[in-house]
Amino acid sequence: MSVGLSGVAAAQTTADDTITVIGPRSYRAAETSSSTRTDTPLIDVPQSVTVVTEAEIRDRAAQNLADTVRYVPGVSFAQGEGNRDTPIFRGNATTADMFVDGVRDDVQYYRDLYNVERVDVLRGSNGMIFGRGGGGGVLNRVTRQANGRNSHAFTTQFSGEGGGRVTGDLAMALDEVASFRVTGVYEDSESYRDDVTYERNGINPTLLVEIDPSTSLRVGYEYYDYEFVADRGVSSFNGRPLDVDPSAFFGDPARSPTTTTVNALNLRFEHEFSGGARISNHTRWGIYDKFYQNVFAGAPSGGGANVAIEAYNQATDRNSFFNQTDLTLELATGGVEHTILAGFEFGRQITDNFRETGYFTAISPTATSVTVLVSNPRYTGPIEFRQSASDADNHGAATQYAAFVQDQVELSPHWQAVIGVRYDRFEAELTNERTGAQFSAEDSLWSPRVGLIFKPVENASIYASYSQTFVPRAGEQLASLSAANSPLDPEEWENIELGAKWDILPSLSLTGAIYQLQRTNVAVTDPLNATQLILVDGQQVQGYEIGLSGDITDNWHVVGGYAYQDSEILTNQSAIVRAGARLAQTPEQTFSLWNRYDLTPSLGAGLGVIYVGERFATVENLATPASNVVLGGYTRVDAAAYWTINDQLRVQLNVENLLDEEYFINAHSATNIMPGSPRSYRVALTAAF
Template sequence: MRTGRRSGRYRLIASVVGMFAPLTSVHSQDIREVEQAQPPLPIVDFPAKPPADGVITTGRSAGESVQLDAIDVQGPGGGDANSGDAKGYVATDSAAGTKTNTPLIEVPQSISVVTQQQMQDRNVQTVTEAVNYTAGVETGMFGFDPRFDSFYIRGFDMTYTGVFRDGLREPAGSFSIYRNEPYGLQSIAVVRGPTSALYGLGSPGGLIDLTSKRPPSTSLREAEFQIGNFERYQGQFDLGGPIGADGVYSYRLTGLVRNSGTQLLDAPDNRYFIAPAFSFRPDAATSLTILTAFQNQLTTGNPGFYQTPGGQLTNIYSGDPAFQDFNQTQFRIGYAFEHAFNDAVTFRQNARYSYVFADVRYTQIDSIDPDTYNATRSTGRVIDHLNTFGVDNQALIKFNTGPLNHFVLLGFEYTNSAFSDKIGFGSAPDLNLATSAPNYGGQFIPSPLFSYNSYQSQQDMAVYLQDQIKFGPLVLTVSGRNDWVRTRTDDLANTSSTVQNDEAATGRVGLTYLSPVGLAPYVSYATSFTPTLGSGENGAAFKPITGDQKEVGVKYQPPGINGLITASLFDIHQFNSLSTDPNNQAFQIQTGEIRSRGFELEGVLNPLPALNVTLAYTYLDQKILDGDADTIGKSPSGIPAQSFSVWGDYTLQPDTFAPGLGGGFGMRFIGQSYGNDQNTTINPQATLFDAALHYDFANLDRSLAGVRLQINATNLFNTKYQVSQAGYGYWGQDRTIVASLRYRW
């Protein structure tokens, strides 16, 4: 959204782009509390592998007080819908790749799971931070931006079409983009490569599926206070457990309040978040979980600096506190229902209604007179409403045909989105930059009149079928889906309407070999299909973006070690790609083809009881094969060709000099990339460091069990770095330090 509407959205007036460049600073136990997993449903594993004792271990030291959230039974084998049998950092199962809780080693596609312990150890403040250490995921292409979570997978944008929550898509349009609070998440799954064969509309790069916290089976009580630089104050709580002794009913209530500044001039990062959840389990075969959440946040509508016509990013703030509020409200309510009829047939239904409202005001500097240092400025106002209802019905069937074991998934999905968008452009008084203290916020800036008003509705109906076939050590996964999409776009300002009907069949086929030594080589082919909310300058809806991928890889679970290592080679082609309209840079046109190929290596290991390690390496070779004439044969801008990250966290053991004291340290290397699609400028490489220090007070006094102090630093050495994309520059995140005091009882 930084350069306007991407991936099928209206691109805002080109001047809007400058406002998106982020700023540099312009202000000067000896006990273990472990929750038991819910009892697994009787049939739904492939294969069945519930924990032997019902207890999920953490991989931490025995001297550290840790309480895991209860694992909610949502699918095959029990366990979290994403993290499965997560042990500390290592998840062995996931529903994200197959919509069944299949062991990760059996899925013929590259998948990563960011577990709750990983997020807690790094005390992530955004979903973007949560996936910073994940292979194939590119973050930071737009620098520091407190408004949205933005990331690419294998070189393709996820912001609008690649984010799912609890298995259902979260559509987005213009500024109506969901901002997910990481404290409300149980885990995050990253599926790399096309997923349309099961999920329908989506990016060829893959998807990110966020799993909401679920009601636990045992009592959970947690309260935490955080304080950080930029005057950051945050309080949060997480309460839950069974209602009554029989465990039929259970609840969870998660909440957060934050009042904070940022590295931007007078730009807040305030948030209110509350997420009630309720579960009903009348018997071992039936479950109903209701998930709700409300969130409001206030931040800036322009996190940018002025960039000169020659492409140099300056320290001149482009926005103005007098007209820059970005107020967003979002709400959702849904449920996950499951019933096992017998040992062979299970029915599921997941449904959700969600709503996003965004009111954005921004001011930006368009030009500066080199003689007088007067800045000419413009303004913008955007009001968006997005309503979405989605329901996914699934039937899971197990049967055998001779030596072949089948696990069949049959589904019908329906999604309805309604998006309204109003945009206005105006002007602001000139700003005199010749003084030592420019008069930011000192002049009245009026709101512009709305000149653009549109309403768009989109209905998607789909049927899909998947068969996971086991024959000895071989697992053949075949998935197919057909989508029927109807998009109506009403230009209310010009009283015109267009209707577009799209139909597409997508599929995936993959083969995995499970060797007796823990190695699992695999090969797969998959296709994607992406119609989007938005249109070009003429008001007509864009054609669907399509893509396909060939992937080969190997997964390895080292014998005797809690860990998973994945290496993969891939080749993706995307068609009908969007590019800038050469006749009007405020909009986009469909002309292109992009090829993305590369290599990924990721390891998540718990080699010692108190040591957790993640490492990720990505090599990406991306080319524009068809598009704007001056970009053909070039690499898309802002995407590093190489990236590497490593994080480790260790806690001292009971027999050491300071049991319960631990820390983490991480390094993120962001390789060189191009600053524009013409490849005439280069973004230099950057190396960033993160760190953590934590202590569990139960090791000091047993009466303090449950008290934990933690300090986290992001960009520890305050490295200044910038990146340009499509010719626009952004500053990276400054050093951020957050101290937290948590009490669990």
């Protein structure tokens, strides 16, 4: 997607009433609460965590969550069938491990950054903090909130492919007690892909009421709606993506819409007691309405001259309610300092799924595909959408009750520990509305976490950690229960990590980690009895990561990293997923480095390079030649220029793929592979008042 986001660099009224449109410049974050649910310096967190700051999002004109993590080691994005975010953490793809302000946001859709202040990217198993899922990592969006200050800015952005977007960020202190803020977006843009368009709008007002110096109430509501074209890219032949123009659309974009509407209410109450204890209660109620239909590429034929076209649609409605209560207490016992966290979480999610298959009635009433020429891969003939015998028509309910406790212990000036455990009671029910069949499962999930930190000096740490999490049989999208799998134990993930963090400068951090991530309790068909499932070891990823972020000087800002990943399927899981295969879209090596340098107070330039090694499109890469599809390695160069005209106006130019490299950025399957964007540009004007 070449439609971009230029983060709103909100002008702020300072003590001397001067206005600046520049916004924060630093690429370094000093602390996070995402990893521990307490405000903790990053150097004291025994886990790989990267914070993508507001300044970095703005300077790179990050377009979406996929672009946000482009410079984060060990994290990438799959195609997601052209209708959803699908991050890959240390080789493990997920459509559900995304959170907003620490609360689960797991519907399959495309998220925007118009109301985002920063994105926290956590690697490794995260069950103790976030509950079920999070086997390889999680993304937590931290949103912009009313904060008692005045800020006013609009950004208008134009895309080289056509169209653009407008974002706004308006905040004001209403009085000494209350403040208000509203962020918004409207976009109508085109793409480098033929007839692919994007239209979205969103608004997110928030209100802060400081009831007294120790008590506050935050209220927020988000309405977000979009309609995109679901684009699943091109097919492959002889182990490589088809050699076609990057703009060529396979199927029919006119009958491939993906739409989502989100309505979400957030309430957060916080109170600090006189003894230093703090209590926080956060409620999020979200109603999601998601639909997508796609007419897309299937398998090739005729020596690669032809390609099948297939079609289906799916609707998902989900009503999610979550309530979190955290109690934090700081105390000292015998010279040892403790930050103790105890809490509870309740969640209830009601989901309806409905899917229909596309039948190509010009061929026959039962034909589920049609063949077209690769040289002319569009299909505009008749398609009838109706349910097949295997299409979903499900109603599901999932309920979770969780309790957790954590102790961050400062044993001495040089030694710290983080010890915690979470218990989840997870209950799921699923009704097949076509057949009336009902399935249910109840799981008791214990998610421990232990980390030991050694600080030889104040600005450096060495840590070792162990963490564990689970995915219930209902699956990450709560629709996978069956008679065969509901009695089985949940999938289990274990992460062992050894790492180091060093603040080279007060504004510049270097991190490194070596890890082993294992997935076990994978359900496969019993080779001795095809009517039942058995549990086997699933996969293992071993690797190391190096990350750099921050400011070398006041004028030079950098972010980037290197990752090595050795991934492997451990046990035969089906006729095509075989032991020894590498995980899908998991390159052995990746490297990235972004620089911004300010030549003068008003002029700056940015330059970035991204290297991604070759990857297999799917995990079936030891099965047949048709599934052994390789996406070649590539190096992409991006650039930017910044001009601050005055305190109220700023112009920004971002160029993606400066050298016009031809490459394939990701895939969903061996027949759904996305070409990368040719050279493209976005121009943004930010105005403050």
